[in-house]
Amino acid sequence: MSDLYFPHFRSWLMHSPPAEFIIRKLRELLIGGLSQGPIPRHVAFVMDGNRRYARNHKIETIEGHHLGFEALARVLEICYKCGVKVVTVFAFSIENFNRPKYEVDGLMQLAKVKLEQLIQHGELLDRYGASVRVLGERDLLPPDVLEVIDRAVSTTKHNKECVLNICFPYTSRAEITSAIKSTVDEYSTTLRPHSTPFSQSRITQKILSKQGDGSEMLSSIRESSPPPPSSRSDDLDDSVSSTTTLQPDSSPLKQEADSNITIYPNAETITAETLTNHMYTAGDPPLDLFIRTSGVERFSDFMLWQCHEETQIFFLKCLWPEFDLWHFLPVLVEWQRRQKQKERDGLPRRRVKQA
Structure with missing residues (x-):
């Protein structure tokens, strides 16, 4: 067969129904x-x-x-x-x-x-x-x-x-940049605020809950505490308490709210797996x-x-x-x-x- 017609014959043969069935x-x-x-x-x-x-x-x-x-x-x-x-x-x-x-x-x-x-x-x-x-x-x-x-x-x-x-x-550079940005956003978001276990408000609330009426205990604390020097007693007003004096009129909930601490995720926990979870192909x-x-x-x-x-x-x-x-x-x-x-x-x- 002439070389001129062989490519056409081969194409016809490969696309014939029997050949397509066999190939499939x-x-x-x-x-x-x-x-x-x-x-x-x-x-x-x-x-x-x-x-x-x-x-x-x-x-x-x-x-x-x-x-x-x-x-x-x-x-x-x-x-x-x-x-x-x-x-x-x-x-x-x-x-x-x-x-x-x-x-x-x-x-x-x-x-x-x-x-x-x-x-x-x-x-x-x-x-x-x-x-x-x-x-x-x-x-x-x-x-x-x-x-x-x-x-x-x-x-x-x-x-x-x-x-x-x-x-x-x-591009991979755009994907990696996006993953880093989303990771930064995640670790810049504050966690749920919570108070420290030994805050002053927690101690106050614990004492009041055990003593019932906290006014008697606070009075006893004031009576048992040594009197301040005379040079200071004239200058201090009775309504001002020192840092060690508990005020009976103060609200424990308010004091606890004041002691809340803003917590952020620990950046030291960022790993390669963290970035992988922020890639387009996460999962x-x-x-x-x-x-x-x-x-x-x-x-x-x-x-x-x-x-x-x-x-x-x-x-x-x-x-x-x-x-x-x-x-x-x-x-x-x-x-x-x-x-x-x-x-x-x-x-x-x-x-x-x-x-």
Whole structure:
């Protein structure tokens, strides 16, 4: 067969009903086999390479982003079928606002359209019980996009099995800054005021409760106390008491209120866990797997706090619109192999693999 017609024949063959049926069954078989082993609970994706894919295929940049959203739908189904509980995707960086205005506006409209489709046709999320959370700086988004985001979150909030975190717009520096601010606010809030156990008001109240009428006791205290020097007796008025004299007319409750102490949380108790509880991802399991496509080997200010000593990091050369089970499968197999090796060795490991 001529080389001119072979690509067309291959495309026709792969999209024929029998071939699609076989491929679908093979995918289900592979996913079922993977789910029998250990599965990461939390996976993060840097969806990189949409613009490069558009340039390589000579299509509009916004079309490349559109294909990237379609790739996300494929990846979500694979993750949820395997048993992943939380998927976090880097959809839009705060730094992306520095791109040309037409591209930023196009991305905002694309996000709005895709979220609206998610609301209208949410079978995928409902099938796996996944709720949507949008993490980032909301005040940077247009009102119409915020409205769609709120509807998407509200529509899926009843789902409790899985979570889809969409970081939009987001940077780790902004997240960490927000966590520090909220921690400062928490530790600057006074606790419930309470009096000291040995305050003067408590002692007075205790004496009066035991003696019944406190006036007799106070009189006896005054009579038994030595008289003041004559030089001082002329200057002092009988209505003024010294610091050791209890006034029978004073209210114990008033004295106790005066002795209340304002208490703040102890700043020495702030730990890394405290900040973790103030991150956007608070309540999510630790990050097990970090994947970035397009061959770029950097974090780009994404999930810097969540990456820890046991997070496994993979930089893949494929572009995000190309990402599919056949790219994800080797990553999951390698992750499972490392987990089993770690269980055998009993030592945590962290490696960076370029695929």
